[in-house]
Amino acid sequence: MIRVYGRLLGLLRGRDPHEQRAIKEDAELLLDAARARGRGAVAATWIALMWDLLIVGTGHDLARAVRSLVRAPGFTLTVSVLLGLGVAATTTLFALIDAVILKPLPYADPERLVMVWESNVARNRVREGPSPGNVEDWVAQSEAFEALTGWWTASATLRGRDGSAPVTGVQVTNGFFEVFRRAPLLGRTFAGDEYLGRPSIASGRTGGQEPILVLSHRLWQTLGADPALVGGTVYVEGRNWRVLGVMPSDFAVPDVGAAFWTPWDIREAYRGARFPDGPPRDFRFLRVVGRLKPGLSREAATERLEVLAARIAADHPRTNAEWSVRLVPLRDELVRSSRAELLLVFGAVFCLLLLVCANVASLAIARRTARARELAIRLALGAGRARIVREHLAETALCALLTTLVAIVLTTWSLDAAIAFAPPDIPRLHEVEVNAGVVWFAIAVALLATAIGVVLPGVRSSSPPIAPALKDGAPLSGHRASRVRRALVVAEIGVTVVLLVGAGLLARSFAGLQRVDPGFDVRNLLVLRIAPDVTRYRGAQVTDYYGRVLDSIRELPGVVSAAAVTALPMSTIGQDFYRPYWLEGARPEGNAVPQANVRMATPGYFDALGLRLVSGREFSAQDAPGAPAVIIVNESLARSAWKGQDPLGRTLILDYQNGPSPRQVVGVVRDARYRGPRSEPAPELFIPHAQNPYLVMNVVARTTIDPAALAQSARAQALKVDSDQPVHSVTTMERLMDDTLQEDRFAMLFVALFAVAGLITAATGIYALLAYTVAQRRREIAVRMAIGASSSSVARLIVMESLTLALAGAVVGAIGVAAVSRLARSVLFGIAPQDPLTLAATAAVLLTVVLAASWLPARRAARIDPVHFMKE
């Protein structure tokens, strides 16, 4: 330790060996004195000695560094901002990875939690949600789990004091809170017998017991965060539910969208004439998580459950033949999709940081080279090398400090932005935060980056050989080093070209997506959703209610027409049914039965939506419950069912609700891209709402004015009919369509961000290299000018050098673009990777940036004064 002190001392106070020895001896005396007082005193003395040596002893230099920063902020600020940007990007990704991948799940012994899937290898369905019947058997007969639970989510409408909102409720089976082992923040969770006889969210049946639920932290906050809410009730889907407790904010099962959890009684849900055998085994839709018994490995548990599954399959061959199970650690299941992507992006960002470091190093070398003469003169006049090292250290410390500050500030901003723009399916995104670990990471990376960027180049230049440096114009570093630097810049330009082309193509493709004809007129359409109480309206009452609501909306000035449908195009809310159909007398065998989306629509729906009828008629008031069962099909379905023949008047068998029944086609409508501009039209089939009065509907109104302006009045009109029925999600069709492009928008912004980062990197790279070249070739340039070269020809010389680099980089980039173009084709929409406009724009941007980056060095070269130089 004392030797380290001595070495540092030599580095910093090398000029005066007497003084150096005196300091060291006195330090040893102080340490001897401290030893007599114990180890604490020794440690304190060491800290004081180091502080004294490094900070107080160099105080003058730190002060000088701050002064020189204020006087000429260019270098230090540029370096700090560049490094800060790189560190911030890396830290942001680290914070995301920390939250999504590294942090343990917020449950006790999370490694014992496994997700259970049903798997049928023969039919290539290996991740099916288990069926209620099978889950019941597993719970009763498996010895592998301490607890096992299943759940499913249902959308529901919550009504509060100020209107209603759609929420997601989770129906959980007995054992849910034992599996996750998380104590509630307030109140309590469900006791074992409280799962029995409870109603489910969507069913009209009461179940005999009072509805109960546990609130998510988020919903509790929305409802006013009142602790007295526990024990009170909330009004959901037409019923009052007793609130037993509130979960902590990081409890998000299955995801952050879960608003409340409510018990689900499998027996209660599947009884009566429709389910004579009890809970079904072939409705595979649950999500199941089990807590393994302590000490039991996942492999052993899988084995036991497979034996059980085989036994069940033998007992119920019709539903369970060939079906077995798969157990996946819950953590893997959660981060499954995002893990690789996040690590990949982290790798890319880290490479970017290294490039930034390399550029900064290049900048630092250029600066040192430019100042080599000054240093050499100072050394020749007897300035201590130690003094120069100290100045350098002080400057570096300042750089590191500023870099860290810039990085932490930028990270907090960019995390907010990342959370706002990231695709919502990244799990655990809500857990992202700037915690101590993230701050330490930022500090460590900032120090590392400063070390690479500023310290390394300084180590060499602090001791330049004096004589050659005084003989101006002599090269200070080898040709090899400058070739490496050149290659680096070319590579940076190449990567930037690929990113620029990518960003350009994505932007063009995005613009193309926005122009796609979805099949109907998206402009001037107001959309709202109504979820009436299941207890209030039944059958014909529903038809009557919607008739009155639509009439009252049509009364609004500015509304041309209005209609309702179960599932709207572009909308993610609403029930869609995917059911089998076939032609009369031609029921196909096996799995080959074609399926179509089934929707209920009121008369005038196609007219209001602007979805053109190709032939036949719209629904009318005559298509009542007693009238013949009719349907309207879209072109896709007509094509696949009747192969070009006229479908009007033909009959089709639809297996829906009460079993297969015949329905007659009365109309054919155009295809629509239901799930956004990217989606292809699918077979669709519409049933008159009156013939199958569905309760929860989306209402559309075509307007002559801006639909958003009518939102409030349309909602008020609907509430006028029955103020108790919640109206929510009022929006416009254009906004809905915009939402379907969320992922495309994210990809575009993300690549654009990288492209900008690449441009900055390439520009600094070019600048640093040229600045270095100019500094090194000053003598040569001065000679050229002395023998008659003009300023502009000297400037041209420098610019030509940068253009050569840019050209080489562009060639590298072009190869890169060709390599990734096949990959890009699958992402792009309606545009080829060789799009000439994009390529031209890329070239223009690159040229501009290259010229901008070489402007300053070129000007510096042009201003070299040969006379002044010769005198030196």
Added chain:
Amino acid sequence: MPDRPRSVERLLPLKPKTLHILLALADGPRHGYGIMQEVAARTDGHVRVWPAAMYGTLRELEELDLIAESDKRPSDDDERRRYFALTPLGKRVLSAEIRRLEAIVGHARASRALRRTARA
């Protein structure tokens, strides 16, 4: 040198650590470690000077001609050790600084406002 009195004024006020170092030398020459011990002893350990900074200050004081290396040393001491002593200029600067501080203390005592706070 005619500008001596002015240069004394120009060196004031002294930095606290400089003052402590000069005070430690007021009773006679000391070596570096002795200065550190003396400063700590006079201030009950509230003020400590540490070697790297102290030798920097000593060098500056030497350059300003406030202290000089001294030949007076105990005969039993390590002969490599450097002893420092106040120069006549150093003594003048020190007493000028003490007078300056006394004046400030006097003003403070005379101030009624300060007395009130002191009592409270």
